[in-house]
Amino acid sequence: MPARSKRPSKNKDLAGYEPDFLLGLYRDMLRTRALDSRIEALYKQGKLVAGCYSSRGQEGCSVGSTAAMRDDDIVGPMIRNLGSMLRHGLPMKFVLSNYLGRATGPTKGRDGSSHFGSLEHNVFGPISMLGALIPVCAGAALSFQMRGEDRVALTWIGDGGSNVGDFHEGLNFAGVLKLPLVLILENNKWAYSTPIEYQTAAKDFACRAEGYGIASDTVDGNDIIAVYEVTKKAVERARNGDGPTLIEADTMRMRGHAIHDDAKYVPKEQLEYWETRDPVETFRARLKKAKLLDDDGHDSIMAAVKQELETATDEATAMPLPTGDRDTELGDVYA
Amino acid sequence: MPARSKRPSKNKDLAGYEPDFLLGLYRDMLRTRALDSRIEALYKQGKLVAGCYSSRGQEGCSVGSTAAMRDDDIVGPMIRNLGSMLRHGLPMKFVLSNYLGRATGPTKGRDGSSHFGSLEHNVFGPISMLGALIPVCAGAALSFQMRGEDRVALTWIGDGGSNVGDFHEGLNFAGVLKLPLVLILENNKWAYSTPIEYQTAAKDFACRAEGYGIASDTVDGNDIIAVYEVTKKAVERARNGDGPTLIEADTMRMRGHAIHDDAKYVPKEQLEYWETRDPVETFRARLKKAKLLDDDGHDSIMAAVKQELETATDEATAMPLPTGDRDTELGDVYA
């Protein structure tokens, strides 16, 4: 598979959309980026329990796809889908409190980073082992089918993670049962230090769908509207009983694998090129061009985001640390 | 995937082949079938340690593909590839002695049926967990590549087993490194009681190759010459450094899953149809038509096969049973 990226999508006219919806997408990308930067900053201040993984450059893919879901649909975000968590309704302080290892956070300090879910918000949390969420989300989709619910499950995988057996078994299983499952494969060109040509010899990842008899699509992962539309189509297909879809999103990891990684192995030109396709900046330009957003508009959204972030940071920081009571820990191993 | 089978291949003219080679193929199919029937008979006489799996109806696929290999190539037969074991040089008594649990057999009674290999004969034995031989044979192929040997590894998988994660990881790994590996997927329509439409929604299995960037082919698995030719092509590709091939062979399991299984779930018409495509009988007819074999010829081959089988059965039966000495067993766990 060539390391080169596909061409950017031709930006569609935004005319068909409600301005509020579009500005909502924009706001959620800004929220994602702001939270992501805050997490980085907290790391540098030595306030996180451990490291962190950045979603930077992939906000459009997470927010746009999740925007195509209903609130009662299940999303199963992976480490670079912070935008999905926020869009699907998880409060910022939830996320922050987990990075900060707080006792009243979603994992009570038991797991880190975005390694958590919330059934109340219809979010499934991942485990570290990549690919595992695919069969698990197929299981969620199976429960919808069995119960006659018209809900859909959406999850993500990377160019690296897609080479784990779970991908194969999970998608194939979903295909046989025509389960309402959508999988977005974020081809961000790198898996830790490993480039895609060391991950697979396939010309792309979307073609794997055929091996499971399921639908597929490819999309410019940095064009939030394109991602929204392609996901919407897949979700409708799933909701109509027409089975799963594998969507390959062309995007780029704009930071190191995790914060400790300076990613020297990534060619500078590749990063520079993708900088020009930044999902936030390009969408902002489109909104401006469509006269839906001026500088004041941007500033007021940004101010609200900052306000939300400050409050969330304060609230999360104010949360208590765990006490390390052994009986409590032992008591929560079993339901 | 439709349960219906593909059309039989148009039988090619046999003119390009040495008669000895063709008769050798025929003989090895007869040997396979005779040994297979003998194993069944021994089971019915209560002489086997446990059950057995029949290769019946798939002899052409095993013998034809293995005929395309050099002696120093590695083959990794699965349970229905008895023909491959014999063709690659394992003596009949080797196989029989293992079914009979003999102390001087290839596993010394430690494993059963065709669950063994022989490095001397360049045969890798499988484990029960389907799919595992694929990455393992990729490892054999990797050693060839690293050592600059022009050897090739060949293994098999079923329509059922191909849905295990090992298939995905093994083929993809082989694709990245362009390893000299050939995988024959014997689509024999059933995995135990499960029909292919419950195994996958894919239109066929060969299309999965694209997801790994490797070559693929499909073949009438009951036409031994077609199998030989398609494997030959794949082996040449592998030997030339052009990487792995996935070959889907259209065939049919003509017995139950194992001998205890009466396979009531298989439609009678399906069996009747495939009976007309029996690889031994159809090849015999072709040899006759090409005037390479008459009834006498057949009889004399058959007599030799019977002789070989009787001797092998006698020799295997005469082998000692294990004594169950605990120290010996403990002593052989580690190399």
Place this chain on the structure above:
Amino acid sequence: MSAITYIEAIREAMYEELHRDPDVYCLGEDIGTYGGAFRATAGFLEEFGRPRILDTPLSEIAIMGASIGSAMLGMRPIAEMQFADFVANGFNMLVNFAAKVHYRWGPSCPMVVRLPTGGGTRGGPFHATNPEAWFTRVPGLKVVCPATVYDAKGLMKAAVRDDNPVLYFEHKYLYRRLKDELPQGDWIVPLGEARVAREGRDVSVITYGSMVYHAGLVAETLAADGIDVEIIDLRSLIPLDEEAILESVRKTNRVVVLHEDTKTGGFGGEISARIAEFAFEHLDAPIRRVASLDTPVPHAPQLEDAFMPMPADIEAAIRATVTY
């Protein structure tokens, strides 16, 4: 009322639970049309239909994953591994997803994994292992090992109703060998309560699964010699009824730990260790372990018989302990 076998008891339990609770469903390879490799789900497809009785692709990871995902949303899957041995293919899902999700962020994961286990049927290296000790060391999983027809039914029903992932090790050797008449009505055997399978004064045999049966036969032989053996059938390994073990040891002061799994790293070590720590003062003899040989499970009868704890081995260990 007529006697049923151990495997019929498993079938009955599932059948009743499927009727009782619409969230219960079964999945696995060949469990529908074929009724399962051992016929534990025979007739279910006709009665409950697909997908509630779900013939899956040959994909253990998917079976486990689908069970987990649906369980997190309140379904109660009963997943069948065709043989316990194949659980190695879906291992990660069980030990990392199912076991940890409740502790990590709250959801319960009520699922049962059925594992036809054990030897004595010449299954060889991949169809006869006893893999329970891979899981007894994983906090978050429960592990049950029914040894009787009664428990096969009662523990299955308890497992289905439990809000945690439960690994249900059903022993193939017992499938059609044990028969019993069971009480009518809806009853369960709670997880975590051991059973005194045989009362005795002289020595405690702590065991579970198939070895309860074998120990029982040996105890009868020894009774003729005036050796009075107590047999504790653990029923579930996790949760473990430690008190039942200690109580028996405090009474007999002598103990043999017995299981069919290989010795090194088997669950017997855990049992011995607890006794050596918490009933030390009560011990009048070393704690002997009797278990299979530290080799893969061999196939040929002569080898499998040498591999497994045979009556003579059990008897010898008990005699040595009693006469110590």
Place this chain on the structure above:
Amino acid sequence: MSAITYIEAIREAMYEELHRDPDVYCLGEDIGTYGGAFRATAGFLEEFGRPRILDTPLSEIAIMGASIGSAMLGMRPIAEMQFADFVANGFNMLVNFAAKVHYRWGPSCPMVVRLPTGGGTRGGPFHATNPEAWFTRVPGLKVVCPATVYDAKGLMKAAVRDDNPVLYFEHKYLYRRLKDELPQGDWIVPLGEARVAREGRDVSVITYGSMVYHAGLVAETLAADGIDVEIIDLRSLIPLDEEAILESVRKTNRVVVLHEDTKTGGFGGEISARIAEFAFEHLDAPIRRVASLDTPVPHAPQLEDAFMPMPADIEAAIRATVTY
């Protein structure tokens, strides 16, 4: 000669073996260009090239399978799991293929699997486990757990030269914390020989891996109080140097079994059981086990510290044992 760290010792051992034997090669995720998540293979790609230093796809099954297939033909792969935890994905390959192939039909399978293991670094449920006890119960696998810089090098070299699959558990907490000067030349530390890490008269602490380090600190504290602790560092769990354990117990008559893995089902049970069976007469006190809490490994410092055996826990157990 200058002191090197534990991880540098691992790197040195591999480096020397790669030079010594052309059949040795390394494979794993990010081990080439990046030099490995913990830099154990830094610089190898430049020196030995691809594919001998092989950045693989993200595929643990394939990594294990490729190692096995090549090892059966005489190569000597050193496979890296990026974290020990991910071995759960390649589990079947190790326990069913690698472990059993020699016993079943003869081929040797000389491969090393490197497993960066253990906690103390806030890794949480999937980056801090101690999974050795999944493997100590699998006949056919060897399991080593170096606790010192010297052993990190010597056991790695022995593992590479061994004709069996060897699981090499390297403890992340020790990576850069331990430093030592090592002798020149080609030497190994044979598998299966325990080491007296500290001689003492009053009580034996049987342990391995990171806990050798922690036990050593506690022993110094207790020495001030006149309690003379002997520490046995097992070095390899399989093969197990049972005689070294028993010898120490016969001397001190009191024993504490210590490991970082969770308690129930951890390897400590096996150690206790052997002592309770084979050194029973020599015991003057119950065999105490000190280990992690039976929960998944938690992430936050307060929780991980409560989870792991802390010096206070070790000290308390030793004092209780000595004063029993």
